[in-house]
Amino acid sequence: MGRPRDSRVDEAILAATRSLLAESGYAGLTVDAVAERARIGKAAIYRRYATKQEMVFAAAVHSVDLPPPPDTGSLLGDLTVLVQEIVDHVTTPVAAAAIPGLLADIRSSPELAARFRDAFVTVQQAGLAELLGRAVARGELPSSPDVDLVHALVAGPVFATVYLQNRSPDGLAERLGRIVAAALTGV
Amino acid sequence: MGRPRDSRVDEAILAATRSLLAESGYAGLTVDAVAERARIGKAAIYRRYATKQEMVFAAAVHSVDLPPPPDTGSLLGDLTVLVQEIVDHVTTPVAAAAIPGLLADIRSSPELAARFRDAFVTVQQAGLAELLGRAVARGELPSSPDVDLVHALVAGPVFATVYLQNRSPDGLAERLGRIVAAALTGV
Amino acid sequence: MGRPRDSRVDEAILAATRSLLAESGYAGLTVDAVAERARIGKAAIYRRYATKQEMVFAAAVHSVDLPPPPDTGSLLGDLTVLVQEIVDHVTTPVAAAAIPGLLADIRSSPELAARFRDAFVTVQQAGLAELLGRAVARGELPSSPDVDLVHALVAGPVFATVYLQNRSPDGLAERLGRIVAAALTGV
Amino acid sequence: MGRPRDSRVDEAILAATRSLLAESGYAGLTVDAVAERARIGKAAIYRRYATKQEMVFAAAVHSVDLPPPPDTGSLLGDLTVLVQEIVDHVTTPVAAAAIPGLLADIRSSPELAARFRDAFVTVQQAGLAELLGRAVARGELPSSPDVDLVHALVAGPVFATVYLQNRSPDGLAERLGRIVAAALTGV
DNA sequence: AACTAATCGAGACGGTACGTCCGGTCTTGCA
DNA sequence: TGCAAGACCGGACGTACCGTCTCGATTAGTT
Numbered sequence: 001m002g003r004p005r006d007s008r009v010d011e012a013i014l015a016a017t018r019s020l021l022a023e024s025g026y027a028g029l030t031v032d033a034v035a036e037r038a039r040i041g042k043a044a045i046y047r048r049y050a051t052k053q054e055m056v057f058a059a060a061v062h063s064v065d066l067p068p069p070p071d072t073g074s075l076l077g078d079l080t081v082l083v084q085e086i087v088d089h090v091t092t093p094v095a096a097a098a099i100p101g102l103l104a105d106i107r108s109s110p111e112l113a114a115r116f117r118d119a120f121v122t123v124q125q126a127g128l129a130e131l132l133g134r135a136v137a138r139g140e141l142p143s144s145p146d147v148d149l150v151h152a153l154v155a156g157p158v159f160a161t162v163y164l165q166n167r168s169p170d171g172l173a174e175r176l177g178r179i180v181a182a183a184l185t186g187v
Numbered sequence: 188m189g190r191p192r193d194s195r196v197d198e199a200i201l202a203a204t205r206s207l208l209a210e211s212g213y214a215g216l217t218v219d220a221v222a223e224r225a226r227i228g229k230a231a232i233y234r235r236y237a238t239k240q241e242m243v244f245a246a247a248v249h250s251v252d253l254p255p256p257p258d259t260g261s262l263l264g265d266l267t268v269l270v271q272e273i274v275d276h277v278t279t280p281v282a283a284a285a286i287p288g289l290l291a292d293i294r295s296s297p298e299l300a301a302r303f304r305d306a307f308v309t310v311q312q313a314g315l316a317e318l319l320g321r322a323v324a325r326g327e328l329p330s331s332p333d334v335d336l337v338h339a340l341v342a343g344p345v346f347a348t349v350y351l352q353n354r355s356p357d358g359l360a361e362r363l364g365r366i367v368a369a370a371l372t373g374v
Numbered sequence: 375m376g377r378p379r380d381s382r383v384d385e386a387i388l389a390a391t392r393s394l395l396a397e398s399g400y401a402g403l404t405v406d407a408v409a410e411r412a413r414i415g416k417a418a419i420y421r422r423y424a425t426k427q428e429m430v431f432a433a434a435v436h437s438v439d440l441p442p443p444p445d446t447g448s449l450l451g452d453l454t455v456l457v458q459e460i461v462d463h464v465t466t467p468v469a470a471a472a473i474p475g476l477l478a479d480i481r482s483s484p485e486l487a488a489r490f491r492d493a494f495v496t497v498q499q500a501g502l503a504e505l506l507g508r509a510v511a512r513g514e515l516p517s518s519p520d521v522d523l524v525h526a527l528v529a530g531p532v533f534a535t536v537y538l539q540n541r542s543p544d545g546l547a548e549r550l551g552r553i554v555a556a557a558l559t560g561v
Numbered sequence: 562m563g564r565p566r567d568s569r570v571d572e573a574i575l576a577a578t579r580s581l582l583a584e585s586g587y588a589g590l591t592v593d594a595v596a597e598r599a600r601i602g603k604a605a606i607y608r609r610y611a612t613k614q615e616m617v618f619a620a621a622v623h624s625v626d627l628p629p630p631p632d633t634g635s636l637l638g639d640l641t642v643l644v645q646e647i648v649d650h651v652t653t654p655v656a657a658a659a660i661p662g663l664l665a666d667i668r669s670s671p672e673l674a675a676r677f678r679d680a681f682v683t684v685q686q687a688g689l690a691e692l693l694g695r696a697v698a699r700g701e702l703p704s705s706p707d708v709d710l711v712h713a714l715v716a717g718p719v720f721a722t723v724y725l726q727n728r729s730p731d732g733l734a735e736r737l738g739r740i741v742a743a744a745l746t747g748v
Numbered sequence: 749a750a751c752t753a754a755t756c757g758a759g760a761c762g763g764t765a766c767g768t769c770c771g772g773t774c775t776t777g778c779a
Numbered sequence: 780t781g782c783a784a785g786a787c788c789g790g791a792c793g794t795a796c797c798g799t800c801t802c803g804a805t806t807a808g809t810t
Contacts, residue, residue, distance in 0.1 A: 002759030003801045007291075009761080027295050030791060041762040046793065077339055097294070102349055104291040107284065108212045113353060148352060149344075149362060153315055155351060156343030162343060164308055165335060166300060175336060182373065183366040189780020191779075196782080217770060228783040233772065376754025377806045383756080406798060415757040417631040420798065471668065477587060477633030477724055481658070482588050483744045522726060523718075523736060529708075529725060538663055538682055538716060539709060542676060544574055549710060553744045561741065563785030564775045570787080591765065600787040605765065 005048075012038035013045055017059035022093040026101030030054065035184050053112055060098030061119050069127050075135040075184065079154070080177030082127055087169045100163055118185045125151050140185060153180050192234075193201060199225035204246035209280040213243065213288030230337055240292045240299055243264050247285030248306050256314050262322040262372065266341070267364030269314055274356045287350055312338050340367050379421075386412035387419055391433035396467040400430065400475025427479045427486055434472030435493050443501050447560065449509040453528070454551030456501055460532050461543045474537055498526050514559060527554050566609075573599035574606055578620035579683070587662030590617065614666045614673055621659030622680050630688050636696040636745065638673040641738030643688055647719050648730045661724055686712050701746060714741050 016038035020029050031052050035042045049055040069082045089095055106113040125147050132150065135141045157176055161169050203225035207216050218239050222229045236242040256268045276282055292301040312334050319337065322328045344363050348356045390412035396402050405426050409416045421431040443455045463469055480487040499521050506524065509515045531550055535543050577599035581590050592613050596603045610616040630643045650656055667674040686708050693711065696702045718737055722730050 001757070001802080003761080005760065006801090024249065025295050026291060031793085032791070035762090039762085041764085042264045042793080043763090043795085044761060047760070050793095057780080061203065062260030100287070100291040100294055104287040105214055107287055108214045117351075117353060148348070148354065149359075152344035152347040152352065152359075153340075153363075153366065156345070156347030157339035158343070158352070159346055160339040161335070164304075164346070165339065167335065172339075176340075183370045186369065190782080192781070218772080219770075222783090226783085229772085230774085230783080231782065231785090236782080237772090239771070375752070375808065377756080377808090379648040379755070380806095401666055402667045405798080406796075409757090413757080415759080416798080417758090417800085421755080424798090426797075460760065471601075474661070474668055478587060478661040481661055482586050491725075491727065498621040522722070522728065523682035526726065526733075527737075527740065530719070530721030531713035532716030532717070533707070533715040533720055535727070538678075538720070539713065540678060541709065546713075553714065556747065557740045557744045562777075562783070564787080567775090593765070594768080596788090600788090602790085603767080604769085604789090605787060608786075611767095613766080740803065 009038070009040055010048065011045050012040055013048065014059045014062070018055040018094045019057055021056065024112065025097045031055070051109075051112075053102065053109065056098050057102060057112060057116065057119075060094050060102070061116065069131055070154060071134060075131070075138070075140045076177055078131040078134065080173050080183050081139065082124075082131060083154055083158065083176050083180075084173035085127075086124065086155055087173055090158055090162055091169065096162070113141040121151070121155075124155060128154065135184075145184060150180070150184070153183070196225075196227055197235065198316065199227055200235065200242065201246045201249070204242055205281045208243065208247060208284040212284045216243065218229075218242070238296075238299075240289065240296065243285050244289060244299065244306075247281050248289070248303065256318055258321060262318070262325070262327045263364055263368040265318040265321065266368050267360050269311075269318060270341055270345065270363050270367075271360035273311065274360055277345055277349055278356065283349070293346050304340055308338065308342075311342060315341065322371075332371060337367070337371070340370070383412075383414055383418050384422065386414055387422065387429065388436070390432045391429055392468045395430065395434060395471040399471045403430065405429070425465075425486075427476065427483065430472050431476060431486065431490065431493075434468050435476070435490065443505055445508060449505070449512070449514045450551055450555040452505045452508065453555050454547050456498075456505060457532065457550050457554075458529055458547035459501075460498065460529055461547055464532055464536055465543060472537070495525070495529075498529060502528065509558075519558060524554070524558070527557070565676045570599075570601055570605050570608070573601060574616065575620045575623070577665065578616055579655045581646075582617065582621060582658040586658045592616070600713065612673075614663065614670065617659050618663060618673065618677065618680075621655050621663070627681065630692055632695060636692070636699070636701045637738055637742040639695065640732050640742050643685075643692060644715055644719065644737050644741075645734035646688075647685065647716055648734055651719055651723055652730065657723070682712070682716075685716060689715065696745075706745060711741070711745070714744070 013034060016034045017029070020037060021032055024030075024033075029052070031045060034055070035045055045055060049058060058142060069078055069085065072078050072081060090099065102112075102116060106116050126153055129144070129147050130148070132141065132144045136144050154176070158169060158172065161167050161172055200221060203221045204216070207220055207224060211220070216239070218232060219227060221242070222232060232242060236245060256265055257271065259265050259268060277286065289299075289303060293303050315338055316334050317333070319328065319331045319334070323331050341363070345356060347358065348354050348359055387408065390408045391403070394407055394411060398407070403426070405416060405419060409419060416441050419429060423432060443452055443459065446452050446455060463474065476486075477488060480490050502525055503518070503521050506515065506518045506521070510518050524552070528550070532543060532546065535546055574595060577595045578590070581594055581598060585591075585594075590613070592603060592606060595616070596606055606616060610619060630639055630646065633639050633642060651660065663673075663677060667677050689712055690705070690708050693702065693705045693708070697705050715737070719730060719733065722728050722733055
């Protein structure tokens with residue numbers, strides 16, 4: 001009962017958070033600044049999110065509903081597309097700013113860590129599982145391998161390139177797709 | 188001239204930082220707490236490190252002088268040892284707490300980012316380069332591949348498993364060593 | 375036209391305000407707490423009172439229609455009764471909590487200040503004027519003195535005892551009645 | 562040990578508080594505004610005063626070391642001077658703004674209430690006691706009366722005039738001095 | 749019986765102040 | 780000059796409260 005939440009406020013918060021993430025980065029992001037830019041009160045933010053981290057999570061990882069990777073006809077093609085999707089997502093200014101900060105902060109919040117995994121890792125793994133199932137159906141793979149391992153093999157190098165080496169992931173998708181496909185098919 | 192720095196102070200700072208990192212994590216670490224536990228003044232810290240990040244960096248990534256991987260006689264063996272070394276380092280409580288935090292904070296400090304890369308990435312890549320050279324000399328590889336890519340392929344999955352999936356990297360070294368070796372030799 | 379105000383709501387607001395004043399004091403009183411205790415919405419309060427101060431004013435000073443002091447037959451007796459009435463009112467838990475708070479807040483609201491004076495000071499002065507008139511009629515006083523001054527002389531010491539010295543006003547009425555009567559009759 | 566408090570900071574806080582009290586009143590006074598005007602951090606304020614009330618108390622009631630009233634040679638004269646001193650203090654812009662607010666807020670803080678009494682009431686009573694002692698020595702009074710009562714009789718009407726009736730206390734000192742002297746000497 | 753208009757409880761809203769905390773700097777007196 | 784202690788500025792945090800507004804549901808009086 002009572003007055004319902006104003007959905008324009010929800011959107012204003014997320015939009016302000018995203019634009020400030022892109023401008024100031026994760027460390028420079030302030031709840032007061034978000035409230036000011038969104039032209040709302042801080043209470044409206046804390047009514048929705050218990051902490052700054054949850055707000056950033058909602059703004060940056062919200063619905064990473066990356067659509068199921070299209071069937072390209074081959075494991076190699078499917079993997080390349082999936083890696084490229086991860087690369088595209090990770091190089092978004094908002095995600096690029098938010099993800100390292102979130103990865104750091106979730107280590108002191110198991111609850112948020114679980115939600116991050118659900119929204120980020122699990123979604124990627126779902127696409128991956130479908131892709132691998134197709135490869136098995138095609139006869140390219142004898143049986144579907146450990147999804148956790150393959151996911152680490154696919155997402156890990158992207159993260160290492162972008163966040164550890166601090167290099168551009170240009171051309172990474174094809175090279176990584178080829179390598180992972182080769183490793184899986186054992187050829 | 189004047190009074191020389193007390194090396195016991197250096198050690199007390201690093202020890203206090205490490206123990207607090209393990210206890211409270213990166214986000215819960217405060218410079219005041221380090222000073223109190225080390226029974227020193229804050230000025231003694233800031234005389235040595237310009238920022239909290241540098242202090243953590245010094246305490247957690249200090250001299251990752253992981254020794255050149257021993258020659259096991261095969262690319263597969265060498266890679267497995269290298270991956271295991273990375274796994275061992277990353278699963279240290281101190282490193283596990285510090286690395287995500289540092290990866291987040293260095294995004295607003297190119298200077299520290301460069302030092303982090305030098306101390307962390309470059310060291311790993313040096314070991315990797317030597318290892319690959321040996322494989323070329325043995326005839327296992329026709330020519331030494333792109334070190335950045337191989338490094339991403341080796342370190343990335345470890346990071347993804349530990350920091351993204353939040354899983355234990357037990358048994359990862361053998362599996363990953365085998366996969367990367369296979370991908371490199373094209374078999 | 376439209377739905378008429380529910381008088382039970384009026385009473386619930388005032389009762390809740392009084393009980394919370396007695397429990398939490400003026401500073402600890404919140405409009406939300408009043409609404410919750412009265413089991414009404416905040417809008418019902420602000421439909422009646424423009425500010426929290428007006429609500430407290432209505433609840434604590436409402437109709438201090440202290441009845442005209444009974445004619446005891448002498449100036450001394452009449453004054454003693456009047457002082458006792460002021461003491462009784464001021465030591466009410468609700469009034470004791472509300473009056474200092476109102477006296478503080480009305481300094482930034484001339485409108486409420488005027489209403490406070492009308493309801494509180496003027497009422498006391500009316501009783502005082504009648505009392506003094508009777509004394510003149512009796513021949514105890516040659517002419518009626520300045521009511522403001524006599525009021526200050528009568529109400530002031532009560533306030534000083536209760537709010538400045540924070541002491542109990544027990545026995546104050548007789549002593550103060552005697553002193554003021556003596557000062558007025560010049561004996 | 563450690564760095565000592567900077568007395569210029571103390572003074573800056575008090576000066577800023579006083580000027581803001583005079584400008585904005587008690588209700589409009591903000592700790593942030595004090596910090597900004599004093600060009601100091603809020604921590605420097607809260608290191609000295611636990612609450613806003615204590616800060617205002619220190620700034621407005623600080624050392625009301627009203628000097629012992631000069632001996633005018635008569636009880637009437639001495640009382641008139643004392644009342645005038647109270648009037649002068651109470652009509653100071655700073656005190657006028659602070660005292661009602663403090664009187665309201667101390668009702669929820671027995672600790673501050675005691676300190677207020679010590680610094681404000683007790684000081685006035687000390688002067689009063691000396692004055693009464695002189696009157697006894699002169700033979701104007703048979704014995705020194707109850708100081709609490711006389712204080713209420715002296716300070717109360719001033720407060721009633723200024724804070725209840727909201728009138729100017731011009732000329733109050735002589736009139737009140739005469740009345741209290743008459744009441745005490747019983748003439 | 750429908751319509752109108754103001755009420756009601758509930759609770760979200762913008763704004764603003766609170767008191768706490770932390771990072772990085774500065775200032776004591778002592779060694 | 781280094782050191783422990785601790786005060787300093789600046790600024791963000793999350794909480795609380797005020798007075799306003801918005802919802803859906805009553806509840807009269809008016810057609």
